[in-house]
Amino acid sequence: MSSRRRTIASLVVAALSSLLALTGTVAAQSENRDLIDGLEYQLLYVALPLTLFVLMILIYAAVKFHDNDDPEPTTEDPALEITWTAATAIILLFVGLSGYSVLVNPYVSPSQANDVDTSGSQEDIESFDDLPETDDEEVHVRGYQWEWQATYPESNVTTENEIVIPADRNVTFWLSSDDVVHSLFVPDLGIKQDAFPGDYTRARTIVSEPGNYDAVCAEFCGAGHSRMDAEIVVVEPDTYDQWLETNEGSNNVTTAPVPE
The missing domain is CATH 2.60.40.420 (Cupredoxins -  blue copper proteins)
Known part of the structure; x- marks a missing residue:
């Protein structure tokens, strides 16, 4: 195996080890921590296969074309471009919905809690005694x-x-x-x-x-x-x-x- 391939293989192993280390679960002590950890794991489970996919393409390109002295431009492929554009949109939609569901939770954004009268303005609150119940x-x-x-x-x-x-x-x-x-x-x-x-x-x-x-x-x-x-x-x-x-x-x- 050439030194270049060994380097690429080492980088892949290091990246996979780092990603797998992040998947270790620790019991959350609060609802806040549980929500935040849950969001992180959701995003990680999406990021991990995408990272592996990109690394595989990188390795394939590095191995196949490293001795190509006469490269040619990539041919147009509308179907492929539509596919990766749609896939990107779906991923971003998933990330947005996952993040939104956590951000509007009353333990993360307390103003969303339904047990507090938030109709008053901050100008009406001059001390702790004026806070809503x-x-x-x-x-x-x-x-x-x-x-x-x-x-x-x-x-x-x-x-x-x-x-x-x-x-x-x-x-x-x-x-x-x-x-x-x-x-x-x-x-x-x-x-x-x-x-x-x-x-x-x-x-x-x-x-x-x-x-x-x-x-x-x-x-x-x-x-x-x-x-x-x-x-x-x-x-x-x-x-x-x-x-x-x-x-x-x-x-x-x-x-x-x-x-x-």
Whole structure:
């Protein structure tokens, strides 16, 4: 086998190994993560055979024509051109529909949720108290240089750099900023939402797996940006209710441990 063929074969093996490595499945801990992973796998299952097809054509052309000293232009083939144009349109339609079905989901685009009255304008909202009501567990999250503060309005509990939420319940995070643009990003849960000064944005999730999840600021916000992180603590619903009851009325920032 010539060195050129060995190189091509090595590239093909490397590409296939990389693509196959991406197909490994990991159980999603939240509805958000499940939706995002599902879309990625759908697109991957389309991209993988297309990639193999293109690689096969590339190898065929490289092997068949590498010694061709007198190449001729490709002859016109209307049927082939119509076929690949139609195939491309079908693939793009599939990608568009798959992406749209995820983007309009209320866990990815919370404004699409049907349990919130979104008829009011942002101009009518001057504080967290003016936010529309939801049927979810609600947490008011304030970002500021360079901390996260979470308030539980129904229990008057506030925490610093720790957000406690119940598992298997719909949770809404209402976010705002005191100074510059921040962004709450929880990679393992598929949550990412910007927090703007003077505005209020919504992130929504339901987490199935109790545990501790890292949260960071994903928008550069100054010298302390790299250390602006927090912890999302997901506990069983009974534990969550007990924690709120224990700290109810403690308007001051608390770091009270979550009961085991």
